[in-house]
Amino acid sequence: MSTAPMSDDRSWVHAAIDALEREAARSADTHLLKVDLPGFPGIDFYFKDEASHPTGSLKHRLARSLYLYALCNGRLRAGQDVVDASSGSTAIAEAWFARLLGLRFTAVMPACTAPAKIRAVEALGGTCDLVDDAAAVHARAAAHAARGACHLDQFGLAERATDWRGNNNIAESIIGQLAREPQALPTWIVCGAGTGGTSATIGRYLRYRRLPTRLCVAEPVGSAFVNGWRTRDACAVANRPTVIEGIGRPRVEPGFLFDVVDAVVEVPDEASIAAAWMLEDLLGRRYGGSSGTNLVTCLQLAADMRARGETGSLVTLLCDGGERYAETLFDAGWLAAHDLDPARWRGSIEAGLCEGCAPLPD
Incomplete structure (x- = not known):
């Protein structure tokens, strides 16, 4: 039986997981x-x-787990944009890890989010997409994903991305x-x-x-x-x-x-x-x-x-x-x-x- 050589994308995934484990x-x-x-x-x-x-909150652990979960499930590829809905702290941690992996990150956040959190995401190279209705963050994140971004989906995946x-x-x-x-x-x-x-x-x-x-x-x-x-x-x-x-x-x-x-x-x-x-x-x-x-x-x-x-x-x-x-x-x-x-x-x-x-x- 013959096997195909490892793709460049799989090599990038392995390198990304290595980077996350070194950070841990x-x-x-x-x-x-x-x-x-x-x-x-x-x-x-x-x-x-x-x-x-390092990113100042409980969500540092979660953000690392969400990136690992996306990588190991084949959902995150080299050069792909990343998006998530957040009230701020998760977004800061996700922006930090996106910078570590060389990825563009967008945080969908309620417009009432504390200004210091918005500035922290932007300082890490992330983009903030602010919505007036806090209940609309999920739909807006899904819209970004429909255009090709990897939705880390903390609300949908948090309880399974971490090994309990x-x-x-x-x-x-x-x-x-x-x-x-x-x-x-x-x-x-x-x-x-x-x-x-x-x-x-x-x-x-x-x-x-x-x-x-x-x-x-x-x-x-x-x-x-x-x-x-x-x-x-x-x-x-x-x-x-x-x-x-x-x-x-x-x-x-x-x-x-x-x-x-x-x-x-x-x-x-x-x-x-x-x-x-x-x-x-x-x-x-x-x-x-x-x-x-x-x-x-x-x-x-x-x-x-x-x-x-x-x-x-x-x-x-x-x-x-x-x-x-x-x-x-x-x-x-x-x-x-x-x-x-x-x-x-x-x-x-x-x-x-x-x-x-x-x-x-x-």
Whole structure:
């Protein structure tokens, strides 16, 4: 039997995968920060700082996985344009990897995306296609793909592009980093649901490893994930918009796996913003709004544990840096223009930190 010589395109694919694997080897794992909160004796809090990735967010891992998935499935070829729909952080990471591979990248983003994110994509050589209706990003990305671009499709492929059984996924990293800690198996891991990929990966991994740890999704009030999880309705939509970028999707995304999630906590936008501001006091640097959502949820879960007399540990994610939101969530004028007053939540969150009280009403 004769075989054909390897095509130039296959050679390029192999070289691209080599480049991605070399980048992965150069990228150290992210830090797991331990914070002692006086209101919760016997309960340990850990924050995984995903903002320390080269592209500044949790989405660095996902972007690498999406490119590998496209290459290994024969969907991405030498010289092909790349497109994806994003609220910003994934787009920044995808633009970074596109530059690494010498490809042109277009990010389809809502026009309300934080300006610093738009500038970051453009600084990496990407193009931003801004749409007024956030729900229209999928259709616009599909239109680019119809003209020949490779659609990385984070919302459709996130939960399958990452190997949930291991291979440097975030759940494996968390459990490994906790191995020498006093309460090594966390009671809860908390994350948001943007594409659904992170919650799907963590939930599957916990079951695969037969661990007792439970998974809680932290979301803006009335998001599609919240409504869909309660009824297991894949057609659920959000009740209201949110200003917390990266989570709180208006529709149920294909990557949302409801059955691997043990609990959902809804957090008002103003509480998320107040908590994001307070993370700077706790950790010495700013983080974005979804990190604030995660902090409020951890305090809520820990208050429930404390009320039951339980000890244990909780882990959550610091999803991206607050510098991306200097003109939005951390700008008093922007907050006033959007009728947002995070200060009204500061007292209840401080009580949670210092006294172990639940920051959200029943």
